[in-house]
Each structure stands twice: as structure tokens, then as C-alpha cells.
Amino acid sequence: MAPKRVLRQLVQPHLLDMEPYHGVDPPEVVAARFGIPPELVAKLDANENPYGTSPKVASALATCGRFSIYPDPLQRDARQALAAYAGVDVSRVIAGAGCDELIDLLMRLTVGVGDRVIDLPPTFGMYSVGARMQGGHLIPVPRDEELFEVRLDAVKKAVDARTKIIFLCNPNNPTGTLTPESAIRRLAELGPLVVVDETYHEFSGFTAAPLLDEYKNLVVLRSFSKWAGLAGIRLGYGMMSPDLVQQLMAIKPPYNLSVASEVALYASLDDTDLLLQRVRTIVEERVRLEGLLHRLPGVHVFPSKGNFLLCRFSAVPAKQVQEHLARRGLFVRYFSTPPIHDCVRITAGLPEHTDRVVAALSELLTAPAR
Numbered sequence: 221m222a223p224k225r226v227l228r229q230l231v232q233p234h235l236l237d238m239e240p241y242h243g244v245d246p247p248e249v250v251a252a253r254f255g256i257p258p259e260l261v262a263k264l265d266a267n268e269n270p271y272g273t274s275p276k277v278a279s280a281l282a283t284c285g286r287f288s289i290y291p292d293p294l295q296r297d298a299r300q301a302l303a304a305y306a307g308v309d310v311s312r313v314i315a316g317a318g319c320d321e322l323i324d325l326l327m328r329l330t331v332g333v334g335d336r337v338i339d340l341p342p343t344f345g346m347y348s349v350g351a352r353m354q355g356g357h358l359i360p361v362p363r364d365e366e367l368f369e370v371r372l373d374a375v376k377k378a379v380d381a382r383t384k385i386i387f388l389c390n391p392n393n394p395t396g397t398l399t400p401e402s403a404i405r406r407l408a409e410l411g412p413l414v415v416v417d418e419t420y421h422e423f424s425g426f427t428a429a430p431l432l433d434e435y436k437n438l439v440v441l442r443s444f445s446k447w448a449g450l451a452g453i454r455l456g457y458g459m460m461s462p463d464l465v466q467q468l469m470a471i472k473p474p475y476n477l478s479v480a481s482e483v484a485l486y487a488s489l490d491d492t493d494l495l496l497q498r499v500r501t502i503v504e505e506r507v508r509l510e511g512l513l514h515r516l517p518g519v520h521v522f523p524s525k526g527n528f529l530l531c532r533f534s535a536v537p538a539k540q541v542q543e544h545l546a547r548r549g550l551f552v553r554y555f556s557t558p559p560i561h562d563c564v565r566i567t568a569g570l571p572e573h574t575d576r577v578v579a580a581l582s583e584l585l586t587a588p589a590r
């Protein structure tokens with residue numbers, strides 16, 4: 221066996237001590253960790269869709285006879301279908317294995333060792349992972365700490381000749397903040413690529429896509445993981461200038477959109493009435509959850525345009541809140557780093573999930589001091 225030292229010498233220096241992105245564990249794993257029967261698990265930690273996929277997805281997958289054939293490397297039909305859904309020209313669209321793959325491809329295309337990537341924390345973790353993978357410098361420009369709005373003047377100051385991308389998550393995961401069009405215009409005028417991640421677009425109802433005609437350096441990313449419940453299938457897409465699409469097509473793995481993803485895409489787009497009705501139901505549940513949480517002592521809920529709520533706890537440590545909920549089968553996301561180390565993010569789930577979360581929190585927060 222080769223000595224470890226030699227293997228380390230083969231790895232690119234900037235990747236040697238790479239911190240992995242900590243994704244969420246599967247439900248069986250978390251249930252086993254806390255000794256919870258699987259039927260009691262409410263998975264409210266990854267903003268997944270509690271209603272699952274459209275029923276049309278399962279039947280389309282069951283009857284698809286093309287799994288032994290490679291998918292179309294040019295994604296012809298899929299791009300047409302996505303363009304029609306999003307209301308943009310097909311030349312502007314590229315699909316991928318989740319929004320994550322498009323983030324990765326954009327990084328690979330533009331960021332070299334020593335280039336700068338601007339991140340607006342607290343935000344989605346994959347932008348910083350992607351920048352580090354390329355050997356880029358991550359330049360965090362923290363959002364304001366009250367409402368988590370983007371500090372445009374600070375972003376402007378942070379941009380220099382080596383800045384390749386500014387990542388804007390909109391609405392922002394995990395804070396729920398929506399950045400308005402006027403601010404996106406100001407970012408787009410700064411010069412670097414502005415990547416607007418609209419993974420939660422269907423919940424917010426907002427999009428920067430109409431600005432694509434005006435700004436060649438604007439990219440809008442979307443996902444089918446949340447609104448269409450396809451997180452496990454892996455399906456996302458990007459909208460951008462046709463030139464940039466061609467550049468990405470040239471570097472993407474040829475078969476990045478699997479046949480199963482394509483089948484699930486068409487079945488979902490054939491059932492948008494049902495899926496968008498579910499989106500409305502989830503938004504109503506988020507509003508109900510927010511109202512109930514407001515009534516609890518020591519809880520501050522940040523306004524959210526996503527399918528989740530960021531909640532700050534002033535009377536008990538957030539880690540304790542997470543563990544208290546986990547022991548009852550309610551899995552929410554805890555963040556250990558400031559300024560949200562005293563917060564948990566709760567995905568809007570089924571009505572019964574809301575009731576269980578509120579009852580458990582009420583028990584924790586209103587229990588007489590011992």
C-alpha cells in the first residue's frame with residue numbers, strides 16, 4: 221500500500237484540507253440516532269416538500285422503457301420544456317443534476333486559483349464550497365443583522381478586477397429574505413457574473429428572469445427539488461445569456477441530465493396545477509406556523525418568502541431547541557456559526573407537523589423553571 225504522505229502529494233494543495241459541505245442525513249439515519257420510530261419522523265431540516273412528487277412522476281417512471289439508453293447530451297426536449305415553463309427562449313436554458321450542479325459548473329467555468337467570489341452570508345453553503353474547490357478566495361459580505369438585507373455599498377467596495385461571481389440567494393436560504401429587483405440591478409451593474417439562486421422561486425412568486433435581456437452577466441438558477449418535490453431525483457436549470465449557455469454546454473458532463481430526471485421533469489410539468497396548489501398550501505402553512513411561533517415567549521421569527529422560517533431563541537440555546545425537537549421526531553436545521561448560532565430553521569410541513577412543533581416548543585419555553 222502506498223504511504224499516505226505520497227497520496228497527499230497528489231492532491232491539489234488547495235483541496236487538501238477542504239471542509240465538506242454537511243448535507244442532511246437520510247430520515248432512517250436520524251431516526252435511529254434518536255431512537256425514534258420512522259413513522260414519527262417529521263423531516264423539517266432540508267426544505268423538502270412534505271407532499272412528495274406529483275403522482276404522475278411514479279407512473280411515468282414505471283412505464284419508461286429508456287433507462288438502458290443514454291440521455292440526450294444536448295437536452296433538446298428538456299430545455300424546450302423548461303423554457304416554455306419559465307417563459308424564456310430555449311437558447312437561454314441549460315439543465316443539470318440539481319441547482320447544485322449548475323453552481324458547480326459556473327464556478328468551474330469562471331473561477332481560477334486566486335479569483336474572488338462574493339458571498340452574502342448567512343446564506344446557502346454551496347457557494348463557499350464551490351469557490352474553495354476552485355482555489356478561489358471567498359469574500360463574505362455579511363448581510364445586515366436585523367433583517368438580513370444585502371449591503372449594496374459594501375458589495376460594491378468588495379468588487380475588484382479579480383472578482384468573478386457575486387452569489388445572491390433569492391429568497392435567501394436560511395433567512396427567507398427577498399432582495400428586490402432594484403438591488404439586483406445595482407449588483408448586475410457592478411460587472412462580475414451575478415448568479416441569482418431562485419431555488420425557492422415558486423414560493424416567493426418573484427423572479428429576476430425578466431432582467432436577463434438587459435444584463436448579459438446575470439444568471440438565474442432554479443430547482444425542481446422544493447416546489448415539485450424532486451429533491452431525490454436531482455433536477456435544476458439555469459437561465460442566462462445564450463453565449464454562457466454554450467460555454468456551460470461545452471464543459472458539462474455529457475449525460476448530466478439522467479433519463480429518470482427527464483421523465484420526472486415532463487410528468488411534473490404535466491401536473492403544474494396540482495404542484496402549484498401544493499405550493500400555495502405550504503405557504504399558508506408557513507404563515508400559520510409563523511403566527512403560532514410569534515405567540516411563544518423568547519422566539520423571534522424572521523419574515524420569510526421561502527418554504528421555511530428562521531427562528532431566533534433568546535431564552536434557551538438553539539442547539540437545545542434542536543435536540544428537544546429531535547427527541548420528539550421533529551428534525552429542524554441548527555446553525556452553529558454567528559450571527560445565526562442562536563437560530564433554527566424550520567421547514568413548513570404538513571399541518572400536523574406545525575402542531576407538533578408548536579406543542580413541543582411551548583413545552584420547552586413555557587415550562588416552569590426548576
Ligand SMILES: Cc1ncc(COP(=O)(O)O)c(C=O)c1O
Pocket residue numbers: 266267317318319320321344389393417419442443444445451454455456
Ligand atoms: C438556495 C439553495 N440553492 C440550491 C439548493 C440545491 O438545490 P438542488 O436540490 O436543486 O441541487 C438548495 C437546497 O437546499 C438551496 O437551498
